[in-house]
Amino acid sequence: MTATVPDARPPGRRERKKQRTREALVDAAFALFAEKGFDATTVEEIADAVDVSSRTFFRYFASKEDVALTFQDEQLRAVLTVLAERPADEPIMTALRRTVVQVARACESGELGFTPERFQCLITMTADSPALSAGSLEHTQRKQTLLTEVIAERMGLDPATDMRPHIVAATATGAFRTAAEAHNSPSMGYPSLAEAADAAFAILEQDLNTR
Structure with missing residues (x-):
């Protein structure tokens, strides 16, 4: 029996871009949390800080609580x-x-x-x-x-x-x-x-x- 070798290929360009966007949203969210506080920060402000739409934000996170x-x-x-x-x-x-x-x-x-x-x-x-x-x-x-x-x-x-x-x-x-x-x-x-x-x-x- 031939052992199955796990796919160790590095993530593709699309996956890397998605990961960068996710990380940027987290970074932006915590910068705003530190500046304004959690309750005063909105999803729209987090998205704007990364220059994406709120719709894009919700592709990665269900809410700002989810980010935190x-x-x-x-x-x-x-x-x-x-x-x-x-x-x-x-x-x-x-x-x-x-x-x-x-x-x-x-x-x-x-x-x-x-x-x-x-x-x-x-x-x-x-x-x-x-x-x-x-x-x-x-x-x-x-x-x-x-x-x-x-x-x-x-x-x-x-x-x-x-x-x-x-x-x-x-x-x-x-x-x-x-x-x-x-x-x-x-x-x-x-x-x-x-x-x-x-x-x-x-x-x-x-x-x-x-x-």
Whole structure:
């Protein structure tokens, strides 16, 4: 049997142009978010900054919330990858704590393909904008199944018949959101998201750890 060789050809001119347009829209959006704030920025302004129509904008993104939350997909992919690579005998909450802290540090240091300033802008906007906060929560809930599957595999459980992986995943995503809120609260005193996440997951680790 002849093995199938994956198509490793570089993207064509059309694909490269589409990617450049997408990246330009993201760049323009975050420049406007930083200048005007999320709620005051319109889709039309983002499109105009790239010299494209609003119709073109909607070929790439469903809304301005979708632009702002692009990086959440990168975060999730990193979390799933790091969690899957944690030692198999590590208790689940310990594995999640170390995974989330590692990914948070990578985000804050610019190691996931976007700048630390842009990442902090997203955290601040999510805290300040009810619309973006709601969009972030909805986005997280849609993606939670992927996290549940990885957790279920680590725990040796079937998520179709056992609630535990779902509860662990929901608890973990809630803890991360709480950590982001704590990082944004001056009274909490967490200078970085990684430190806030470490503290939040330490609480869970103490009470909910199980293999």
